[in-house]
Amino acid sequence: MDGKYVPAEQGVISVRTHGFAYGTGCFEGIRGYWNEDTRQVYLFRLREHYERLLHSCKILRIELPYSVDDLIESSAELVRRNEQKEDVYLRPVAYKGDEIIGVRLNNLTDQYLLTSEPMGNYVEIGGLRCGVSSWRRIDDNAMPARAKITGSYVNAAFAKTEALQNGLDEAIMLTHDGHVSEGSAENIFLLIDGELVTPPPSDNILLGITRDTVMQLAKRELGLTVRERSIDRTELYTAEEILLCGTGAQIAPVVEVDHSPIGTGKVGPVAQKLQDIYFDVVRGRRPEYLDWCTPVYA
Ligand SMILES: Cc1ncc(COP(=O)(O)O)c(C=O)c1O
Secondary structure, eight states: OTTOOOOGGGOOOOTTOHHHHHOOEEEOOEEEEEETTTTEEEEETHHHHHHHHHHHHHHTTOOOSOOHHHHHHHHHHHHHHTTOOSOEEEEEEEEEOOOOOOOOSSSOOEEEEEEEEEOOOSSOSSOEEEEEEEEEOOOTTTSOTTSOBGGGHHHHHHHHHHHHHTTOSEEEEEOTTSBEEEESSOEEEEEETTEEEEOOGGGTOOOOHHHHHHHHHHHHHHOOOEEEOOOBTTHHHHOSEEEEEETTTEEEEEEEETTEEOTTSSOOHHHHHHHHHHHHHHTTOOGGGGGGEEESOO
């Protein structure tokens, strides 16, 4: 927390904190995977996560006194100090720390904290039932989705709550002009005519690091064509396969949208293959992708 390692009980902020009252913070969600064979925790695509954090900071006018390399090093150090030899989830948060009343971003104090905790699956990975949300995805000109802003997760929470209360697992949100955007905390891919299709950055998505991983693995490992283009709602119903992906969700195949089965209504072969490869890659079992995995223990 602000350059010091402190016990969790001491990692507290004031109830008057700007970031708490107004959502003026940004964060990352990073996974570390325990590999029993090498007795190592691998932090996945740390550099990309911290580069994105600094982009979010730029948008929120937060200036951190740390470089990407500093942030990478403190992440590995935190897991070491916690002596975590298991799957973990790291959450760095950069936020406006002033205890004042007044909505703005300029002339405020920027603070930083990082936590690391054990983490299992975030959503079902054996076949998700989804619904198109009645909540629209936040728009770039209102609250930019490409920045991972704490306050904007209220939009995600509305959509996710509606899905859960409707008896579903996850929401799929549309943009204001009705194109498919993303899940509450996941990017989306559709298999259409044997090609993997995903919404472009301009459809108000968070530019996911897992999304980039899926694009690279699909091309390199499965020889698939990957297209970024706007997707109409009804293409969800006719897609051969659908998957959601994200650091939390990992690779989560979708078997149903709005009570309509996707493809055969079972996990499709492409999503299954991508999920299998992904889990090997993140656990450091694929030497050719070890560049993406930062080992925590020497
Ligand atoms: C809204 C949203 N979209 C997409 C993602 C996936 O991003 P990433 O793969 O970088 O975790 C996340 C979060 O993890 C998210 O919160």
